[in-house]
């Protein structure tokens with residue numbers, strides 16, 4: 001039974017992170033922390049790193065806190081939550097930073113239905129160079145309309 005709860009908490013965390021990613025992107029990154037997200041929309045320097053990467057660090061710290069809670073307290077759910085946040089961050093990096101933005105030259109030729117839909121949706125987000133009037137703030141869970149031909 002414990003295993004079932006473990007898996008449910010892991011999956012719940014993963015899905016909740018998509019909500020957090022959407023919420024953070026729409027209300028924080030395109031809000032009061034736009035100064036950190038801005039260089040992802042309009043690059044103004046030559047570094048491989050972006051100020052926008054600070055958001056990865058933030059969620060990495062959150063996941064580490066859950067790992068520590070699991071290790072040093074009796075809070076066993078800290079492990080599936082920590083692993084869930086980490087797994088979401090890893091998928092986000094692979095899909096958004098590697099596949100869509102090609103920060104590493106990998107998966108360039110991915111052309112399955114998911115790859116096409118997720119790229120199409122995120123390119124629409126990048127049509128907007130400014131802070132205001134954005135759309136498509138989510139990432140891994142793509143609205144159905146972007147899968148249509």
Ligand SMILES: [Zn+2]
Pocket residue numbers: 025029030037041125134
């Ligand atoms: Zn954005």
Ligand SMILES: [Zn+2]
Pocket residue numbers: 040096101122126
């Ligand atoms: Zn992007």
Ligand SMILES: [Zn+2]
Pocket residue numbers: 030041125126128129130131134135
């Ligand atoms: Zn935008």
